[in-house]
Amino acid sequence: MQTETLLYIILAGIIALLLSFFHYFNKKKSMSRLNMLFAFLRFITVFSVLLLIVNPSFNKVTLFTEKPNLILAVDNSSSIKHLNQKDKALDFIESISQNKDLKSKFNLELYTFGESLSTSDYIDFSENQTNIYKAFTQLNKIYKQTTSPTLLLTDGNQTYGNDYQFVDNRYSQPIFPIILGDTTKYVDLKIQQLNVNKYAYLKNKFPVEAILVYSGDDSVNSNLIVTKGNLPVYSENLNFSKTNSSKILNFNLPANSVGIGQYKITLNPLEQEKNKINNVQNFAVEVINQKTKIAFVSDILHPDLGVLKKSIESNEQRAVSFVGLNDIIDKINDFQLIILYQPNNKFKLLVEALNAQKKNQFIIIGPKTDLDFLNEAYPFFNHQITNQTEDYQAELNRNYGPFLIQDLDFESFPPLLSNYGAVQFSIPFETILNKTFKGVSVGEPLLATFEINSWRQAVLFGENIWQWRAQSFINEKSFKPFDDFIGKLIQYLATNQQKSRLNIEYDSFYKDNNNVIVKAEFFDKNYVFDARESLEIIVVENKSNETKTFPLILKNNYYQVDLSSLPPATYNFVVRAKNDNLSKSGSFQILEYNVEQQFLNADVTKLQKIATNSQGKSYFIDNWQNLIEDLLDDKRFVPIQKSVKKTIPLLDWKYLLAIIALSLGLEWFIRKYNGLI
Template sequence: MTETVLYIILAGIIALSLALFQYVYRSKKRTKVTILLAFFRFVTLFSVMLLLINPKFDQMTYVDEKPTLLIALDNSESINFLGHDQSAKDLVALLKSDQALNDRFNLEFFSFGKEVNTLEISTFDEKQTNPAVLFDRFSQVYGNTIAPLIIITDGNQTYGNDYEFVAQKYKQPIFPIILGDTTRYTDLKIEQLNVNRYAYLKNKFPVEIIAVYNGESDVSSQLKITSGNNTVFSQNLSFSKTQSSRLVTLNLPANSPGVVTYRAELTAISNEKNTVNNIKNFAVEVIDRKTNVAIISDIIHPDLGALKKAIESNEQRQTTILKPSEFLKSADDFQQAILYQPNQNFKLVYEAIEARNINTFTILGSKTNWSELNKFQTDFKQTITNQYEDFQSVLNSNYSVFIVDALNFSDFPPLQTEFGALAFSFPTETILYKTVNGIQLKEPLLLTYQVNQKRAAVLNGEGIWRWRAQSFLDDKSFVSFDNFIGKIIQYLDSNQKRSRLNITYESFYNGNDEVIVTAQFFNKNYEFDDRANLEITVTNRETQNSQKLPFILKQSSYQVDLSGMEAGDYQFTVKSQNENISTSGELKILDFNVEQQFLNANVSKLENLANTSQGKSYFIDDTSTLVGQLIKDERFATIQKGIKNVVSLIDWKFLLALIALSLSAEWLIRKYNGLI
C-alpha cells in the first residue's frame, strides 16, 4: 500500500511538472488562461498515470454463517405399520415452524427409504429402509461443515450395509428420534427362509427355515409348507424362553417344470400381536436341463477361477476346468466350451468341438500359441509380432445382439494380448473396442459372431479376473460383472432366431424386489432404435385388471418399473406403437412385505448411534426439550467469516470520462484564445 501511495505522489509531481513546463515555463506568461490550461493538462496526465498505476485496496466483508441442521424422516411402511406416522408428521411440522430453531440453524429436510430424497410429503409407502444411504450422502456433502443430524426412525433396517457402521464416516452429532417403545410383545415369526432360486426337474431342492420366539412361557406351534391346496411338509415345534429359536431343514421334490410357489406358515399362538411375520411365501423355478460349460486351459491363471465363479453364480449352469486331454474324454457332457489361451495341444479339441457343433468362447492372451492357432482354425487370424500390449476397453453402444449392462468398462484395468491386427473370416458384432491412453481404436476387444447355427464369442485379452475385482470395488458386489459374463453364456446357449424386440425379466420376484422389465428394439438393419415408442400391458390373471405403462429410454435399452404392483400372477405384452411388433411373457410377484416384520423399534441400536456420535436419543413422546438443547449446544455456534475483496481505488470509467472532459476543455480554451 505504501508503495502505491509513493507511485501516486510521484505521478502527481511528474504530471504537474510537465503541465507547468508546457504552459508556464515555456510561454513565459502567467495569465489566468495559461494557469487554467496547465490545470487541465495536469488533470489529463495525472489521470492517465493513475490508470497505469491502477491503485487498489483490500475491502473486508463479514458475514454470519449459521450451522445446518439436517432432519431426515423414515418414509418406509414400517412407520405406518407401527402406528407412528401421524406423530412423525407432527414432529416435522413442529421443527419447521419453530422460529428460534430457524434463527439458529439452516434447516434442511429429507426423507429416506431405499434412497434419500428431499422431504416434500410424507407418504410412508417405501418398501425398503436403508439408513446407511443418509450417512454416505451427508458425509460427502456436509463433511466439512457443522451439520448435526436429527433422524426420525424406528431404526429397523431392511436393505444395504449396516448403518451403525456406515455412520462412523459422518463426523457429526446424531440425534435419533425413536418411533416406538421398549415394550417386548409375545411374538413368533419366521426370521429367515433360505432356498435356491432354481431347481432341476426330478431332483430335490433344500429349504432352510429359522423360526424365532419372543416370550416368557412355553408355547407350541406347527410349521406347515403348502403349494396351492396341497401340504408338502409339516412339523410341530416347541419354544421356550431358553429355546427361543428353531432351525428346520428339509428337501422338497421338483416334480414339474416352471415356477412353483410355496407358503411357509407358523400357526399363531394366543395373544400374538403380529401374525404377518408368521408367513413367508417363496418360489422356485424348476428347469428341465442344466448347462454344462467346459473351461479348457493348458495353463493355470486367475482368470479361470473368476470365470467359474461368474458363470456358476447362476445355478442353472455348471462349470468344469479341464486340460485339453481331459476334455477329449468327456466332450459329449458339455454344451459350451471356453477355450482359454489355446496352444499346440488344442488341435484335437477344435476337431471335437467342430464335430459336436459346440458353441465356443475363446479368450486370447500372452500365452496363446498363435502360429499353431492360425493353422488349426479358420475363424480368425492374428498378425504375429511377438510383442504384447495392454488395452483398456470402451463399450460399443450400438451393439444389438443382446442387452449389455453399462458397466464402467473404461475404468476397468487393462487386458494384455498380442500387439497387431486380428482379422475375422465372418461378419462380427463388437461389444467392446480397444483403447490406448484414452484413444479408441477400431480393433475389437470383445465380440460375437454367428456362422450358420453356430455361435461364438472372442475376448482378445487376458486378466479379466481384475475386472471382476474392480466391479466388486465399485459396487460392493460381484453381481454386475457376473451378469455380464452370464449374458455371454446365455447368448452361446441359445440358437433362437434374432428378434427385433427383445425383453429381459425374471420369472418371479419377491414382494420387496424391484420389478424391472428391460427391452431392446432394433430397426430393420438390426441397429438399436432409440426413437422407438414401446408400451407394456400387464394383466393380473386372477382379477383380470390391466394397466398400460410406457417404457423409458435408459442408455442402450428401454426400461419399465413395475414395482409396487400387488402380489399375483401376471401376463404381459410389450409392443411397439409405431410398428406391428410385439412379444409376451409371464411373471409372478410373491406376497411379502419386509417392513411388516417388526414389532418394535430398534432402540438399542439407535441409542448406540447417538452415544458414538456424541449426540442424544429421544423417544417420539419425549422431544419437548430437544429444540432447547440444540439451541443451547455450544458446538453449533454461528461462525463469522470474513471475505477479503481487492477493490480498485478509482473507477476506470470515471477516469476515462475525466480525461476526455479535460482534453476537450483544454482544446476549446486553446481554440477560443487562438492558440491552435
C-alpha cells in the first residue's frame, strides 16, 4: 500500500472520530455508556464511508502447484497398420493412459496426427498422409511456454512436409520417440519416386523420370515395364548391386490421343521381397490438343515480367512469349491473350488493332504508363491524372462473380505502386481486388475485369506484383496458391465463353492419397453470388454404375465437397442446383496409390536423431517399459509451485457495505428503543 493512501486512511479515521465525538459529546450530552456506544457506531459508519471514497487496494497472493504436461502424439497413418504394429501401438497407449504414477506427476494429453494434428482420441490408423513436422509445429503453438515432454509414437516415415529431424529448432520440448516397426533390413526393390508432367500435347512425346532403389547385398536383375491398359509402351532390363543400388531412368512416351491416358509402371519384384506393393505405381497424363498462347508486350524492363511469365507457365497448357512492338501487330491472331505492360504512346497502333479485332487484353498500369494515351485509347474507363503515385494494398472482393477466387491473405501482401487518382468506368465492371490505404478501403479497384459481348479485359492498377509471389511463398511455403490465382485470371481472359450461373472447378484425375475436392459457385439471375442455393453432386462409378449423392457445403464465397472417401476408379458426376433448373457435369479418375504402403521399416535413424537433439531418448515398442521409470525419475519434469498476485480494491469487498448497513441499523434501533427518536 502506498504511503499516500495510508495517510488518507489515517485522516479518514481522524475525521470519523471527530464527527462522532462532535455529535454525541457536547455541553448537552454526557459521556454515558449509551452515548459512547452511539459514538462508536457512528465512527464505524463514517469511517467505512470515507474508506470507500479513499478506496485503498490490497494484494492477494494465491499459491498453486502446476504439474508438467506429458504429450502423447500418436501417428494415425495407415503405415502403422501396414507394418503390423497396430496392436502394439494400442497396447502402449492404453498402458500409458492408465498408469497412476504418470497421472500423478503429469497432465496427460493425447493427440493424433496424419496430414495434420488432431485432438481426437479415435485411433484407427487410416490416414493416407503423414506430416510429423507439421504436428510438432502445431504442438509448439500450444505448449511453447510450458514444460511438456512429448512421447512420439510413430514409425518415423513421413510422406510430405519439411524434414522433421530438424524440428528441435522450432520445438523446445524433449522428445521421446517410441519406434514402431521392424528394424531388420530386408531385400527390397522399389520405385522410390515417379516424376511425370500433368499435361502433354497431342502428337508430342512427354518425359517420364523414375527413381529406382535397391536394398540388398547380392547382384540382382529386374525389368521395368510401362503399360497403358494391357499394352506395353516401354520396357528396360536393369541390374542392381550393393554398390549400384539406385538408378534414375529418363524416357519419353508418345501422346497419340486427346484425353486422359492412364499408365502403370511396374518394376518386377524379386522372389524374396517382403513388400511388393512399392514395385508398382499408377500415373495419368492429360493430352490436350493445343497450348494457350499468350503474348507479353512491354516497352520497359521490370521484374513483374519474369514473375508473371513463371506464374502463367506453371500450368503447362500455357506458353508466354515476349513480343516486340514492331512484331506483334502481324502476329495478333497467333495468341489468345495479349498482356500490355504499362503502355504508352508507342502502343497506339497495337491498341487500335486489338480493339478493332476485339482481342482479349490484360492491361497493367503503373507509374511509367502514359495515362493521357490510355484514356484516349480505352473509352471504357478514365484514370484521373495527378502526376502523383501512392502505395496501395489489396483487399479481396468476396462477391466477385466470373470465377472462383481463393483468399491468399491479400491484406498481408506488400503494396503495389499505383498512380494516384480516381478511376471511372463507363461500362459495368467487376472488381477482384480493392485498393486500401493504411487498412482503409479507398473505394477504387486495384484489379478489375469487364466484358462486352464476350470481349474480355482486365486492368491491374499497380506495379511490383513480383513482391506478391514472394510474399505468397512466405505465407504458404509454396508458389502454387499465387500461381493458381494468376492462372484463373489468365484462363478467364484467354477464353470467350459466355458467363454461366453455375461454375465448377475440379481436376481431371487425383491420386488416391490426395484429397478429392470439387468446388462450385452459383449466381442468381443478376450474376450475384447466391449463398441460399442448395447444391448437390451425383457421382456415378463407371464400371458398376453405383450412384452416390453428396451435398456441397458453403465455404466462404464458394461451395465445396470432399470426395476423398471414394475408392480408386473412373467417375462421372453432375452438380445440380436443387431450387433452380441448372446443372453441370464432368468426369475424373482416382488413381490407386497409397504412399503409406511404400515403407518396409521404421526410420530409426531420424527418430533417434530428434531424440538426441531435443535431449530426449528413443525406445523401441518392444522395450518401452523403461520409459515410465525414466520419466518419473527425470528431475526436469517436476511440479512447479506458482503464485498469482491479485490487486483487489476495497470497493470489491462486499462485507464493508454490510458493516455500514449494520452500524447504521444498530444505531437507529438502539436510539428508537431508548426513546431518543
